[in-house]
Amino acid sequence: MSFNFNISNRLHDLDSSVTNHLKMETFQGKFVPKDFVENISVNLVAMARNHPQDFDPKPFIRTFEFAVNELVRLKARVENTVDELERNTEDAQQVYKKRLVNLSEVSKDIQHSFTTLESRVSEVGNIAIRIGERLESIDNQRVHASDVKELAELFIQFNKGPPRYLEDLRINSGPDGQFKAATIARRLNGIAKEVDYPGTELAVSNIEKYCETLETNLLEAFDRGYKKGDTRTMANCARTLCEFNGGQSCIQTYINQHEFFISQMKLMEPENALENRYSGSSKNLNDSNPGSLPVDPWLDHLYQEIRQVIREEWEVISIVFPNALSVIQVFIQRIFAQSIQGYLESLLQRAESQSRVAYLRILASSHAATVELVEDLKKFDEFVIQPKVHKSGQKLGTVSSLSVTLDRCMDDLFIPYSENEAYIRIEKRALNDVFKDILAQFTTYHVQRPAFSKSRSVFGRSGSRRSISSGTARLLAKAATSVGNNVQLPPEEDGILSVDSALELLSIHTEAIERCIELSSTEDLPKNVSDLFSILVESLGRNYTEVALDATLDDLQYVDAKNEPDLKWLETLQLASSLIHLIQNHFQTIVMPLLTSSASIYRDAITYKNNFMTSLESKLNGIIQKTIDVIGAWLNTILSRQKKNDFRLRDDDIEFIGMATQPCTQCIDFLKRTCTVANRTLDGHNLEMFLLEVGVNFYGLLLAHFKKFTVNALGGLVVSKDISKYQEAISMYRQKELNDLFEMLHHLGNLFLVRSEILKSLLEEDAFLQDIPLPDLVPYIQMREDYRSSQIPKLLGIYTPQTTTGWSSLDKDIRAMSING
8 A cells, every 4th residue: 555645735734743653752662563553532522422323534544644655754854864873883883893993903012011021020020139149258258258267267276275266156255156056056066076187186186175065054044944843044045055966965965854754653663552552443344244444544544644744845845955755755765765655664564464255355445545635635746736836837848747746756665565456366365265254154054964975975976076176076075085973963054055155255246356355456457357256156156155055956846755844945946046046236336337448358357257147047957946846745645545545435434525635635735745845935926927837737636536436426526635635735826827827627526526427528518628538537536437338338439449558639728838948
């Protein structure tokens, strides 16, 4: 559409508000087209609303046509303005680029000028430095020449005696003059040692005498200052002596007469001190019962005094000596070498004369206390000594830090007791000795026990001999040949496992592990801990727990089935299980974390422990199985006492119908006692499997038992009563599988109760019996007294002879459970 028509003659008809909105200012800022259209047509819309009947669109058309043309012209003006601005901008950019190029060239010229200037300044500086160095060298040469001249003149003057100049410096010029005199004397002494010309002997001799006199006078002045507490005089003398000969004589004088080393308490004979302190308490050192043994009282007092002395003496040493760090190191080395080492050696000798345990406890407690002392002194060095040394600007030179000195003193003190595995050898011997002492009664019982057995030879009991160590085996052999008939066997309780004894062994072993951690190096710790654990396994495991288990297996092997067993073996089983748990827990919580730093030792220890545990568990399972066999044998013995006519009652035996037979009563009593003992000694899966196995075995015995006795009509009631009692006793075992089996037995007893004519319907309708093949039930049906007379074979369709050999469907549950067990 084109809007290029002349509308100028119509401008007077347009509202001024429309023309106001067609200016440039309208489109600056935020512009909304909808609002623009509404603004230019607002008056027209109002007029249209006033005359709604005769709407005329022409005013709207004229207004919008005019607005469009004005917008087109406004657009053209804007585009022209934009073009002009772009041209101006491009021109300005060109000018800006030219200015940047010019400025860059100017900057390069300036930089080049500065580089040239800097090079010239550097050259001048180097020249000045060379001049300064040359001047300094010349000055040093001049000073050196002057000093040489002065020393030569003084050397010549010493032919006549000490020069007055030196004497004036030493006596009348104060500390600085004394220091200068010492410096000159040191140089002259150096020259005298090198000069070997004729005619200089007198000068050399006088110089040496003068140096000796100077040193003596300085040491005497230092000593007087020390006794008076005059640190200023001491500092001047120490400074001069350090310049003269390094100050070693001064340091030795200071340390030798220190009160700490000459105190009467330090000079007290260690043997007497030990005698006084431990005359009534040596039992604590030898006592096998572990405990946190406190550090030796006097050693603890000594260490407390050392801490205090070091703090106090550092204040004096730092003021007096220019090389304070070296002095405090010598002071500490003297303390360790004289005060600590001397007393510690005597203390350990005294403890060793009492026992290895006493020696180890003193060694460990002393080591721990010494480590604590060293750590405290290191902290003092870090927070007090080092800051003061750095602040004073002392030249350390080759002097090592105090921490290095302390570590060296610590090593020198304890390495003799740990090198070449000295400590761990004693620890293992002590642990073996203590374990043997604690288990002595137990070992004695089991050593003498075979000799009192008339039916068994000690050398024929390979089970017991196999599990104990070679040393214990030799004792067994010796006992078998030396024990006479007049010797009494130790009390039986001596040969029974004890949780208290095991806990005592574990506590002692824990104490040994703590000592091992304290006294072993990081590299040796895993191996040492592994060795100590092997000793624990050998003593608590093989020579204690395993010996008891083998003795129990031996007892079970010779149990007489004609006598009721007392089931005491389950008590041993319970105790052994507890000990195994204690050893396992001890290994996991205490031993294993200390082995992780060595993968090979950790792996070997795990394998060793697992093999040992497997061996014990195998013996435990053997005891359980043999106990089950013994129980089954005794139940079978009781059932064998069943009389032939117990289930063939006569009419005049009516009073016995409601009573269980005597074998049934005995079996029930024994089953209840078995359940009680098992619940007291076993738990968890072991208890369930034990009771299940006993019940299944008894169920099998009863199946075979009821195939052996003829049952008449009244006897069927007795059979049913016996089965009900068995079922009631087995219910105490709380095993669903057993309840199901004995429920089956109860239904099997119904075969002896019902009349012959309804026997077939019983077999077809009974929920339990209907699933059992008839041939499996025939051996029981045949035991009915009326089996032939009532023509039961004909009623049930039994035409072939039945045998009772092999597994029947009644036995299949027993077979499955035995395989699973």
